[in-house]
Amino acid sequence: MARVQSVPATGIPATRPTAIGEAERARPASGEAAAAHAMPLTEKTAVDCRQLVKSFAGGSVVALDGVSLTIRSNEFFTLLGPSGCGKTTLLRLIAGFEMQDSGSILVHGQKLDGLAPFRRPVNTVFQSYAVFPHMTVEQNIAFGLEMQRRPRPEIVARVKAMLALVRLEGLERRKPSELSGGQQQRVALARALATEPRVLLLDEPLSALDQKLRTGMQLELKRLQAQLGITFIFVTHDQHEALTMSDRIAVMSGGRILQIGRPEDIYERPAARFVADFIGDTNLIEARRIAPTRFRIASGAEIEVGDPGPAGDEVLLAIRPECTLLGPVEPGSLSGTVDQLVYEGRGTTYYVALAEGIRLRACEQNRDGARPRFVRGDKVGVALPANAVRVLVE
Known part of the structure; x- marks a missing residue:
């Protein structure tokens, strides 16, 4: 899982x-x-x-x-x-x-x-x-x-x-x-x-x-x-x-x-799991390599990356919360449910539950006093930009 x-x-x-x-x-x-x-x-x-x-x-x-x-x-x-x-x-x-x-x-x-x-x-x-x-x-x-x-x-x-x-x-x-x-x-x-x-x-x-x-x-x-x-x-x-x-x-x-x-x-291109964990907040997803730059996660969804990273089939995919994008649910995309949101002044952090127990965080800036875009229970699509995903091998 x-x-x-x-x-x-x-x-x-x-x-x-x-x-x-x-x-x-x-x-x-x-x-x-x-x-x-x-x-x-x-x-x-x-x-x-x-x-x-x-x-x-x-x-x-x-x-x-x-x-x-x-x-x-x-x-x-x-x-x-x-x-x-x-x-x-x-x-x-x-x-x-x-x-x-x-x-x-x-x-x-x-x-x-x-x-x-x-x-x-x-x-x-x-x-x-x-x-x-x-x-x-x-x-x-x-x-x-x-x-x-x-x-x-x-x-x-x-x-x-x-x-x-x-x-x-x-x-x-x-x-x-x-x-x-x-x-x-x-x-x-x-x-x-x-x-x-x-x-x-x-x-x-x-x-x-x-x-x-x-x-x-x-x-x-x-x-x-x-x-x-x-x-x-x-x-x-x-x-x-x-x-x-x-x-x-x-x-x-x-x-x-x-x-x-x-x-x-160090922040954008961590070389090891510990570095990704220790420096700032990071989403880590277990995945299996099915092509040089394509990986399948436990839910069955496939994620494309820009850099294939180190050799190895069983990997961790790391992406920062500010690079994790939320939007409408689209066919074939990752999707989940907002199960918690935290207001942090300059931004809001959303906790999104995906299938198979995967939980991601996404951070969005609060602009001009606007209210958060989503509330608890909302269904959302999740986009992981290929160039923002890092491949780590434990």
Whole structure:
């Protein structure tokens, strides 16, 4: 029997709620299968991870299972996945807070294996802000520069520049307790950027903010990254954050990278069932191939697709609800009954029951105050545009 399914996402908590990694760094000196994600190392490569393996609990818990990944210079790159997928572990390996069991990491051609965090050309911003509560804003921002023993005039100038960059001018004498959550996160960003890292690592930095602040900080991070022109590696479980902020996304599950691509590629052309399920809402229909681009579902109806997809006879057909079109019942077409509709402000989602237990969702925009086109119990025709249907093999 064919089914349509959707899987909700879950989050992962940040695992380092202190700024010690940044302080250490400031001290003066005395993707497809994981392997397929690596690209040739060039001057445009910021981070190159090669066959990284990391396990915990004496090897019984595998956090990363042969992950290879190449991140470009000046790229906003996101590691996306549910709790326990390995994304934060990968970030911590790059930062030096954990050491891999095997594999290697290069940042701008420099091999980092065995290097302490303070010797790596990276800085980290954490979920919990990790600003020093006893210091003022300007003291927090100056901390890393002072640890590097920069000249005082340079520190003053750099702090002033960072205050302007994150738009905190006039708040330099305040303590963190006198700031909002969004302002504290800006202080953490300014402090991390003050020492001019070549790569900035961000471990779910917006998850502690309310939705309105999150949206504002998403725009702020994009502005900062574009203005500074350095590489940002961003960890999140939030698909919307990943889609709206990233140049490219790596979707992770079970310690592996399942797909790397631009946001539109990940959303519109998922390479695996997990990716289709995890990124947004998706209708999934079990089907059998009867021709290269034609499939039969459990009800006996046949569906034509534009791209035959991977080889295999037993497949899943994936189509987004916004691409699932409803209209009058026509002879020979898919048809069903509206058994539920949900008003969602800008749009309405219809749940349509087809034969053999198949249930599809279709989303339509609400325009000019118009009422929904259908009500519960209506018989409707269902059209699945061939170019919007993706073929997946489990």
